[in-house]
Amino acid sequence: MKTIGVVGLGNMGRGMALSLKRGGFDVIGTDASAETRARLAGEGIEVAEGLGPICARSDIVLLSLPTAAIVEQVVAGPGGILEHAKAGLLVVDTSTSHPDTTRKLAAGLEAAGMSMMDAPVSGGPKGAITGQMTMVIGGSEEDLARALPALEAISAKRVHIGSVGAGHITKIANNLLCAAHLITAAETVRLAEAAGVDAERLLEGINAGSGRSGVTQVNFPTWVLNDGFDSGFTMKLMRKDVRLAMELIAQTGTDAPLSGEAGRLWASSAETIADDEDFNRIVQLGQR
Known part of the structure; x- marks a missing residue:
């Protein structure tokens, strides 16, 4: 053994x-x-x-x-x-x-x-x-x-x-997508609610279509819509992962304007969302 x-x-x-x-x-x-x-x-x-x-x-x-x-x-x-x-x-x-x-x-x-x-x-x-x-x-x-x-x-x-190293590059890319999807999904939910559509039914429709993601399928129903915010992964850790992504973008010279904006928003979130808060709290950026 x-x-x-x-x-x-x-x-x-x-x-x-x-x-x-x-x-x-x-x-x-x-x-x-x-x-x-x-x-x-x-x-x-x-x-x-x-x-x-x-x-x-x-x-x-x-x-x-x-x-x-x-x-x-x-x-x-x-x-x-x-x-x-x-x-x-x-x-x-x-x-x-x-x-x-x-x-x-x-x-x-x-x-x-x-x-x-x-x-x-x-x-x-x-x-x-x-x-x-x-x-x-x-x-x-x-x-x-x-x-x-x-x-x-x-x-x-x-x-x-x-x-060696390929796993970390992949995880950085994965977490960058998750970080960006949390922001875009939150904006989409607010848009739909302002237009009179229920958030849960909206996500049910999105998850049956091509706009779905892990964020719409898992994060929102599990930790966001129920105000749970208890995934066990913190804002501090996700901000660190997004910083790693920004460093990799700069190091490789990749043209990534939308990812760069996601990185800016995650960095600025430190002003209003504490490090020890659940990382899904980013959906409340600008709303708290």
């Missing part, structure tokens, strides 16, 4: 750790927060205070971290994975991170006899704890084959996009 390390035991990492344990794996996790470590220990997950025991005992280490900078610190910083190099260790980054950071870290790990895949996830905390996430994956066929049993325990769908 393989041992899987999980670094980052927040909303997503906790769910993945519990799904792996339920799937028959030995799991050892760690988190920067002592409170979080204690909570997971209370749920039956073995926890360590640092990365040393994680690297020594694990065959695969999953990273579930909020930013590319933190991923880099965990892999290449003082006391990081590179300092605890273990030949053959496979690092799988499930975070939404910057592809250049991923490729740089992958090269460093390879030079130390290890390897890396990027496998960012969709599905939120519910998908993580039920093992029903979707993963878009960058890495070699060989590494994917090694990781597959563990990935199958935490995800229902996996798409191998290409080499």
